[in-house]
Amino acid sequence: EHGEHAHPHRRLDDIVRMIGASTLDAPVKERATALFRRLAEAEAAVHGTAPDEVGFHEVGAVDSIVDVVGAVIGLGWLDVDRFLASPLNVGTGTVKMAHGEFPVPPPATLRLVAGVPVYGAGEGELLTPTGALLVTAHATAYGPLPLLRPEGIGHGAGSRDTPGRPNVLRLIVGDEEAAAEGPRVAVIEAELDDMSPQLFGPLMDRLLGAGALDVFYTPVQMKKGRPGVLLTVIAEPRGRTAIEEVLFAETTTLGLRWQEWNRTVLDRESVAVETEFGTVAVKVARHEGRVTNVAPEFDDCLARAREASRPVKEVWAAALSAYHARNAT
Incomplete structure (x- = not known):
């Protein structure tokens, strides 16, 4: 439950000044500021105002600011390649906030988790705006625990008692490739039927320069009887994002397919x-x-x-x- 007088009333520029005046490293300041701006945009959409006019209540508290900044610092130290999360449990019922009583999840939290898999199990607010902000800003996928070899495990417990379930957050850092049966590769594909043949040569050069292990073109017959090309790129899983950036910049495709394959190498x-x-x-x-x-x-x-x-x-x-x-x- 969030009390109306429990926390100071701060605007976005107040928090930005606090972060800017700190002795934090520049990348941490930049990332933390970007997170609070994203939160302000969500709040502004709810209240029908500009982000700079939003008055933070619960999230304006110093402990919430420390939560955000601390998470940015911690994730920087961990230096992980990608951040995965389970579907988010938002809870059920209603919650009292500075502007009144709202259904769970509250409006700003709901905007932050737009497009993310969520569910409601357990009474009360189980996902705060700060938690929603941090997870959705960093997670690239949601689902069950993937195949990985755990290398570090951390737990954080909240002060509120949640009957029937532990009020605990667990973070696991692991190596996906080490846990697989063998080395894994990402296979990225796209069909192209409206791209000049002259562009395929430079495209292959750029893909190989971006870290692709192999690139090949396969003639295919596409819809409406059009001859086309199936573009296939094989890359290290951690390099997939760089490959996708090249494909969207250098080709006419509107989308890509990708999957990870095991491979056996001599x-x-x-x-x-x-x-x-x-x-x-x-x-x-x-x-x-x-x-x-x-x-x-x-x-x-x-x-x-x-x-x-x-x-x-x-x-x-x-x-x-x-x-x-x-x-x-």
Whole structure:
């Protein structure tokens, strides 16, 4: 329950000045200020006024300001790649606030969780505006606990007693890739039927430069009988956002599909061999310690072939021969 006289009445500019006058690092100030502006926008939409005119009551309290700033600092320290959350339990019933009694969730909280999966279980307000602000500003997905290897676990308990359920927040930091059966990759796809063929070459260069592991185009037949291209990009899961930014900037697609796949990869190393044409790098793949594939690096073969004015296949064969001769038993 929020009492009308329990907290001071502060406006957005008051809070911004408090944060700005602090000794916090500049990125923390910037992020915390952005969060309070987002909250002010939600409150302003409820009251039909401008964000700068919003008067904070409950969230204007110093402890709430510390909550927001502390969360920004903590998430910065954790340096996680992505933030996931369970669906948010908003509670049920009504709550008394500075402007009267409101159904749960209150109007500002409801605006903050727009587009986010929520449910109501348990009496009372179980999701505060501060909590809604922090979770929705950082979470990129909502659902059950994903496959991961926990590396750090933290708990925070509230002072209010909530019968039938613990008033506790749990944070788990873990490694998704380490928990999977093997390395994982993100596979991003889009169909294109209205893009100039001249743009596909530069697009591939940009995608590879943004961290893509592989890019390929597959001819497909699309709706209305149009010939099109299925664009497929394979990337590290943590690099998916950068790939999506390139695709939306450089292609005509209006949407993307993506999923994460497990993959099995062989141990590999690059060794240098000496040939009559010069030094060539050779990639060697092993499975359980046994050599399964040997392949000269094409760029090296091409460079040596041009230098000697000889066919690339001769340099390729010479590199393979040099490797096998060196490793003959």
